[in-house]
Amino acid sequence: MTEDILRMRGITKRFPGVVALDDVNLSVRRGEIHAICGENGAGKSTLMKVLSGVYPDGSFEGGIDFEGELCRFSGIRDSEDRGIVIIHQELALCPQLSIAENLFLGNERAERGWIDWNRTNTEAAELMRRVGLNENPTTQILDLGVGKQQLVEIAKALSKKVKLLILDEPTAALNDEDSAHLLQLLRGLREDGITSVIISHKLNEIVSIAETVTVLRDGRTVEVLDLRDGDVTEDRIISGMVGRELSDRFPVRDAVIGDEVLRIEDWTVHSPTQHGRVVVDKASIRLRRGEIVGLAGLMGAGRTEFAMSVFGRSYGKDISGRIFKNDQLIRLRTVREAIAQGIAYATEDRKRYGLNLIEDIKRNVSAAGLSRFTQGFGWIDDGKEFSAAEEFRRSMNIKAPSVLTTTGNLSGGNQQKVVLSKWILTEPDVLILDEPTRGIDVGAKYEIYTIVNQLAAQGKAILVISSELPELLGLCDRIYAMSAGRITGEVSREEANEERLMQYMTAGVSAGREENR
Incomplete structure (x- = not known):
């Protein structure tokens, strides 16, 4: 049997008025991918902060054994010196610095006080190669998408001779393609002998990549599941997380759809930073009272830019098109005017x-x-x-x-x-929800879905933007698909499926990218 690289024993962590962790135990085998699952507030991130030294020794009860030795970490540097590296959900990169500078920040390749830039960029290129990041080491972080920034964080961990890599919601902000690449990278690191602990609400990813799952609930360890048996399903993990069977991921709803409340015609938006680049191209949609409408699209399709530009021109320049509310042409030049007209926008980045x-x-x-x-x-x-x-x-x-x-x-x-x-x-009469369940667990998602259904039952028109196609399929009455700034398709609830939506979402992507260069 493979030995344990990590054992956390009887971990208890208290905050004023709250016991965040209560006698939690965690064992991780060397070379495995170990998942930690639980509802929001279950204590997952707190446990990893204890392990990585964010919460130092003395601020909690219990013990940490790493590679068979009792460890007392007074800070992150202590844990990193032992080969334990944590990548938080909010990435800790300096946007104005280059990839190479970020990789060795605090660990500079220098001699006699002078940075050896040739060595810095050469070693950075090798680390980038290991994680599959095909960029120039001198590229600034601000010029990279979120998926590539995640790869920079992992390359940074490799530069610290990582033995145990902790990833907190690593794919929460990634599209399907970037998520798949990241998960494949973790499999490769496992082959190299690196142990990973992953926190994620995306249970389909957990089932596909992890060998063991530790389930936390209300700050306690409730069970440990071995996925190698092949009979542990997403529903089985959910029942452990919430303490009950969750028979349906989406609440039952009988839609009562009324008259059209909002119509957007030929909406065109240009990038505020890239001259001449069209981000939204003659998009037209309509929303009716009591209706939940979805907006699907790959990352970069223009969904958020469309929503923000409609909401009082919060994004973009040279905006053209028409907006009708209850069949009357309206002007939404500011956020104040949008709110006054009964339009609300819940951002994707809360x-x-x-x-x-x-x-x-x-x-x-x-x-x-x-x-x-x-x-x-x-x-x-x-x-x-x-x-x-x-x-x-x-x-x-x-x-x-x-x-x-x-x-x-x-x-x-x-x-x-x-x-x-x-x-x-x-x-509001119209509520735009941009990624309303990003980074939250299945139990909380169900509650959000219930709230959305209640709002629709009150006669509000709701537009839901989501990167999770099952969410749109389970929640919406109609779904628009967007690709390269254009509305490429519209399907009813009865006609919609993932394959059809993906066809619309990828239509014209290459052509759109060429035009926007």
């Missing part, structure tokens, strides 16, 4: 654009509709603001002791509920 993470839930919920709580001379009625936020905390089942809880301390699923609460407060 942490950067959707929330103020250092503020409490109350302030985040009221942010887009603050005028509802103002009195004379612009004073805010704190009591009304508190009551409104508290009502959303209860109705949306936001797991927090109070609306005065700092939003950054919430799990991803609860943060997403705060984002939705903020926009529902504005009482």
Whole structure:
């Protein structure tokens, strides 16, 4: 039997008023890919921060044995010196520096205080080759997509002689192609003897790549599953995560669809940074009351740019086209005008654009509709603001002791509920949801889907942008497909399937790329 490279024994981690980890045990065999699964707030990331020294020895109870030795890490550098490297969901790269500079930041290839750039770029090129990154080492990080930035992070780990690689939601922001490449890379690293621990909500990827799964629930280890047996399914993992059988991933809904509420015609958007580049090309869609409409497309298709440009021209320049609300031509020149017209947009990046993470839930919920709580001379009625936020905390089942809880301390699923609460407060007729379930677990996804269905039942028109085709197929009444900035197809719920959507999503991609060069 393969020996354990890692054993974490009786790990307990407390925060003020919260026990995040309660007597957690984790064993990882040398050379395997080990997955850690659990709902948001189960303690997965906290456990890995304990392991990597982010939470230093003395701030938790329990012990860590690595390669048969008791380890006491006072910081990340200590764990990295032993060959344990963590790649967080929010990548820790310097965008203005080159790939090579990022790879050896803090570990520079220098002699007598002078950096040897020839050695730096040569060694960087070799590391990039190992991870399949075909770029010039001098390329700036800001010129790379998220998928390639992930590869830079892994190459950086290899430069530190990694033995145990920890990846926290590595494919959350990647498209299918980049995700497949990353998973194949992890298989290659396994062949090289590198052990990996992966945290992911994408259970299909876990089942395809991992050999062992440790399931956490409410800060405790509930079970360890051996995927090599071949009988562990996604549903089996889900039942361990949520403590019950989840018979259907999507709540049942009887759609009652009314009249058209929003129509967008010939919408064209140019890039604000690349002169002459058309990002959205004569796109036309329509939304009806009580209807959930999907927008599918590969990364770079222009979906988010389309949504943001419609929402008060938050993106783009030289925008043309027409928007009709209830058959009346309207102008949405600013975000304020879009909100006033009953249009809301929940961004795909809730942490950067959707929330103020250092503020409490109350302030985040009221942010887009603050005028509802103002009195004379612009004073805010704190009591009304508190009551409104508290009502959303209860109705949306936001797991927090109070609306005065700092939003950054919430799990991803609860943060997403705060984002939705903020926009529902504005009482929109049209709600655009951009990747509404990115980075949240299956239980929280079900709750979000239920909320979306309730909003549709209230007569709101909803546009859902998602990179997960099963999500669109399970949630939407109609689905548009987008490719290279163009709407390439429209299918009803009954006609839609993954193969047909993918045909539309890849239509004209090469031609579109040529035109945009």
